Amino acid sequence: MKKHERLPFEVIVSATEGDPEAIxxxxxFYDGYISKLCLRKLYDEHGNVxxxxxxxxxxxxxxxFLDMILNFEIAVI
Structure with a gap:
């Protein structure tokens, strides 16, 4: 993911409507961020991390996250 890269609004709207390609x-888009959040320390038999x-x-x-996407509501004012 590049710095300041954003998803187009149309993709977000399509994803909330259930479009499989948009989802x-x-x-x-968020896979790298999710992977980084799921990192854990693992210690081997020598105590190395x-x-x-x-x-x-x-x-x-x-x-x-998928559940949140499908239940997200966009209010157009």
């Missing part, structure tokens, strides 16, 4: 675009992505947590976050 995939939104999910792909490495960062790993918790796949189960990422899956739960993606499901919650």
């Amino acid at each position: 995939a675009t939104v999910m792909n 490495c960062m790993v992505m918790d796949a189960d947590l990422k899956n739960r976050v993606q499901i919650a």
Whole structure:
């Protein structure tokens, strides 16, 4: 994701209406951010620390995000 890159409003509206392609675009746009949020410290037998992505947590976050997208309401004033 480039700095200051934004999703077009039309894509967001389409995603909230259930368009599968738009939903995939939104999910792909935030995939790196979600992955970074799901990093966890893992200690090996020598006490060394490495960062790993918790796949189960990422899956739960993606499901919650998808639910939020589909229940998001856009109010046009």
